[in-house]
Amino acid sequence: MALSLPPALLGGVSLAMASCLALAQSSQVPASQVQPSQVQGPATTQAVPANVPAPSSQPALAEIPALQATAPSPDAPDPSLSPECRVPGSKLYTLAKLKAVKKALREHRAVQVLTIGSNSGGIGTAATYPVRLEDALTRSLPDVEVTVESRGVSGEIAFGAAERLRNQVAEIEPDLVVWQVGGNDALARVDIEEFAQSLAETVAWIKSHGIDVVLVDPQYTASLAKDDYYRQFVQAIQKVAEREQVPLVQRYEAMRYLATRAISALKGDTAQAGAGFRLADLGYRCMAEHVTRAITVSLLQPDIATPAVVAPAH
Amino acid sequence: MREPNAVDFWRGIALITIFINHIPGNVFQNYTYSQYGISDAAELFVFLAGWSIGIATRGRDGVPEPALRTILRLLSRMVEVYRAQLVITAIALAMLAGAALYLDNPLLVEWHNAGPIFSDPIQATVGWVTLLHQLGFFNILPLYVVLLGLAPAFVLLSRVHLGLAVGISVALYAVSLVFEINIPSWPVEGHWFFNPLCWQLLLVLGFAAHEWRRSSERFLVWRRRLMPLGVVIVIVGAVLSWFNLRPDPLAVPEPRLLFIFDKSYLSPARLVHFLGVLLAFQAVFAVVQPRARWLVRQLAGLGRNSLAVFSVGSVASLGAQLIRFWTGGGFATDVFVVGCGLASLSFTAWFVEWRSRSPRPSSAA
Numbered sequence: 001m002a003l004s005l006p007p008a009l010l011g012g013v014s015l016a017m018a019s020c021l022a023l024a025q026s027s028q029v030p031a032s033q034v035q036p037s038q039v040q041g042p043a044t045t046q047a048v049p050a051n052v053p054a055p056s057s058q059p060a061l062a063e064i065p066a067l068q069a070t071a072p073s074p075d076a077p078d079p080s081l082s083p084e085c086r087v088p089g090s091k092l093y094t095l096a097k098l099k100a101v102k103k104a105l106r107e108h109r110a111v112q113v114l115t116i117g118s119n120s121g122g123i124g125t126a127a128t129y130p131v132r133l134e135d136a137l138t139r140s141l142p143d144v145e146v147t148v149e150s151r152g153v154s155g156e157i158a159f160g161a162a163e164r165l166r167n168q169v170a171e172i173e174p175d176l177v178v179w180q181v182g183g184n185d186a187l188a189r190v191d192i193e194e195f196a197q198s199l200a201e202t203v204a205w206i207k208s209h210g211i212d213v214v215l216v217d218p219q220y221t222a223s224l225a226k227d228d229y230y231r232q233f234v235q236a237i238q239k240v241a242e243r244e245q246v247p248l249v250q251r252y253e254a255m256r257y258l259a260t261r262a263i264s265a266l267k268g269d270t271a272q273a274g275a276g277f278r279l280a281d282l283g284y285r286c287m288a289e290h291v292t293r294a295i296t297v298s299l300l301q302p303d304i305a306t307p308a309v310v311a312p313a314h
Numbered sequence: 315m316r317e318p319n320a321v322d323f324w325r326g327i328a329l330i331t332i333f334i335n336h337i338p339g340n341v342f343q344n345y346t347y348s349q350y351g352i353s354d355a356a357e358l359f360v361f362l363a364g365w366s367i368g369i370a371t372r373g374r375d376g377v378p379e380p381a382l383r384t385i386l387r388l389l390s391r392m393v394e395v396y397r398a399q400l401v402i403t404a405i406a407l408a409m410l411a412g413a414a415l416y417l418d419n420p421l422l423v424e425w426h427n428a429g430p431i432f433s434d435p436i437q438a439t440v441g442w443v444t445l446l447h448q449l450g451f452f453n454i455l456p457l458y459v460v461l462l463g464l465a466p467a468f469v470l471l472s473r474v475h476l477g478l479a480v481g482i483s484v485a486l487y488a489v490s491l492v493f494e495i496n497i498p499s500w501p502v503e504g505h506w507f508f509n510p511l512c513w514q515l516l517l518v519l520g521f522a523a524h525e526w527r528r529s530s531e532r533f534l535v536w537r538r539r540l541m542p543l544g545v546v547i548v549i550v551g552a553v554l555s556w557f558n559l560r561p562d563p564l565a566v567p568e569p570r571l572l573f574i575f576d577k578s579y580l581s582p583a584r585l586v587h588f589l590g591v592l593l594a595f596q597a598v599f600a601v602v603q604p605r606a607r608w609l610v611r612q613l614a615g616l617g618r619n620s621l622a623v624f625s626v627g628s629v630a631s632l633g634a635q636l637i638r639f640w641t642g643g644g645f646a647t648d649v650f651v652v653g654c655g656l657a658s659l660s661f662t663a664w665f666v667e668w669r670s671r672s673p674r675p676s677s678a679a
Contacts, residue, residue: 118424119502120433128434130503151504154427154450156338160577163560167576170563171494184450187425188635189643190339209564223418229642280420284433 081293085286091253093294094238096245097301100175100212105299110145113137114172116165117180117216119150122285132288133178140296149174157181158190162202169206177206178291180216180251186233196236203244213246214295219283220255221276247298249291255283315667318614320599321369325362326613329623331355333655336451336631340638340648351551352575353588356454360513361588362617363458364520371469376528378473385466392462396445398625399455403442406449406632407431413636422636426450430502437501446500452628453507460497460510461517468518476525483518486511491579492569505578512580516588540593547590615663626662630655 077086104111113133121129130150137146151168155161161184169177185195206213217237224230234252241248259279316322331346332355348354371384378384407428414422423432426449430438441447445456472479489495490511497506526533554560566573575583603610616623634651641647 118429120424120429123433149503152427152499152502154453154507159338159343163575164577167563167574167578170570170574173564183421183424184338184426187421187639188338189638205562219421221419221421224421276418277420280424281433 078293081286081289084282085258085289087254087257087290089293089297091257092250092290093297094241094248094250095294095298095301096241096247097303098176098212098214098247098295098298100210101295102299102303104175105141105144108144110147111137111141111176112172112174113146113148113176113178114169114174115148115150115178115180116153116168117183118284119152120284121288122281125285129284129288133291136288136292137295140292154184156185156188156190156195157202158185158195158198162198165202166205169209169211174211176212176214176295178214178216178295180218180287182218182233182237186218186230189229192229192233192236195233196240199237200240200244203240203246207244207246213244214249214291214298215241215246216249216287216291217252219280220252220259221280222259223276225256247294249287249294251283251287251290254286254290255279258282258286315671316618318603318610321362321365322614322617323599323603323610324358325617325620326615328355328358328362329616329620329627329659330613330656332359332454332624333627333631333659334652336628337634337638337648337651337655339643340634340652341645342648342652349555351548351555351587351591353551353584353591354577356508356577357516357580357584357588358591359454359620360457360461360516361520361523361592363461364517364522365524366520367465367469367517368521368524381470381473384469388462388465388469392459395455395462395621396459398621399445399452399459400443402455402625402628403449403452405629406452409629409632409636413640417640422639426452426632427502434501441500441502444500446498447502448499448507451631455624456506457508457510457513461514464510464514465517465521468514468521472521472525476522480518480522483515487515487580491571491581494569494571494579496578507578509578509580512578515585516580537593537596541596544590544593544596547587548594551587551590612660615667616659619663619666622666623659623662627655627659630658 073089075088075090077088078092079086081087101111115130115133119128119130121127121132127135128150130148134146134148137148149172151172153161153165153168155164157165165179181199182195203213203215215237217234218230238248238250259275331348334340334342334346335348335355337343343349346355367388370387372378379387406426410422410425410428411432414420423429427447428449430447431442438447442449445459448456468479468483471482490509495511496509497511499505523533560575561573563570563574563576571579571581573583574581577584599610634655637651638647
């Protein structure tokens, strides 16, 4: 059937081009200029005392021998993060238990993660965010296999995207969903109540099937710092995370922290031109580390304690 | 310019509905029929495209045109739709980037899946030009490109036996549903928003309905007899969507796509609901036409020029979203952006017909 060719052709042609590009890219990157900030993974983490073996005084660690992490002090910049991404824990996450992942770790079973949202790892970087996340989680959980699948969801949670997300979760059946949530809805200025209700229902649904959820709230950018709607929107996500007892990566707070630091470091004209775009890029470069940190520290949450949310939401 | 007919009228309604629904959060969204059923305007649009193929591939005397002409006709339409998709995607990207620069807001270049095109341009440029990377809400024309690529096969098969064409279409639909086969997206992991392997069924059904209507007395009789069933289906759909009742995709048996409500794969519930809508509303055009001639003329005008109107509508709806974001939204903004959008759709329809009526400037000019 020659006539059914177009889709196959499209697929074939672009797959061929894709593989050429992938080859071209991978051969290019090590040879040409790689900025120190682009090197993620072993280089940066070895420089920092990150993977400290678990001290026996940590009860949660004793339970899960695979976990390579220590609980940081909440108010000082977290030293296990690479220097450009260093944010105090209290500005980076609120914690909650991750029962499904913990169970998988105890059973020494592979952990499957589904990331929802943008897969950008920063402009011009060799690895996408899902690839970086998989690397970072594998380093933090060296005894188990971690696989990360990613899906983009276009559209708004309040209008149909939540439905599609459920179908994607059902398709992949992961142990953990890491969900960058709210960007589309906030830009579309949907009703905050409507959004929050839809989000809460969807999170509750995912949890009801024994799947863990980590939420990542939308990005910070200076031009939205005084936008009341946007701030309320970010707060609504924090409230849902608190009520549904799921960890939240406070990307908004973390990026705001990084922004003030960047401005004090770069005085004058350089701080102005395109600062927002540079910060957004940095946000993506750091996201895999930030998410991994929130996950590993959440895994340290003791099973017995009742209050789930630990770090203050400022 | 043909007189207003039911196909153009309904296509006009589908175009307006799609335009309004592509401005999420606007107040008028609550008054489109998509909010009151399991299926929406996309189904109507694709079904009517199939119906139109039935009309287009026969001469005025009703005799099927030569096979080669049909193939060339459909393929040239495919090229036209592909070209429109590239143009509107390029415009949309420039709008997002322009707004991001003007408002100093890097979040805007991430909107609607546009992120990879700016952060990973080498792969994503290949992706969007080959239709493997689609912007949010800019995903209907890629479906249509593939459907037009498949259409000649079904049209020619139907000339051997219409039942055979429909049978093969149903089989392709069923296999894609059961084995979850869809075209992958690239470079972002995932699949096409509209799975052409499933949605082709609606195109073929639209085509077949046109053929049956021409040739089969029984079809017309049953269409009328089944109207009450259609009304019941529409009511059930309205109740389900009003109370937000739907199957839990992690609780249904395998193959799960048969049981859930899924737009990408046109799951059976959506298909049945849409057929119910068709049955329930089949007589509406005949009732409305003599009573609201101006409205019918306007809607049919949109429907006659659907590709141009759809393209302008896509760009206009993105523009409306950007304005809503910039101003913070609200009732007055919604009235303004939707009003301007509808006016631009109307103008587009008029302009396309004016252009085809006017003598073309010579190429030397």
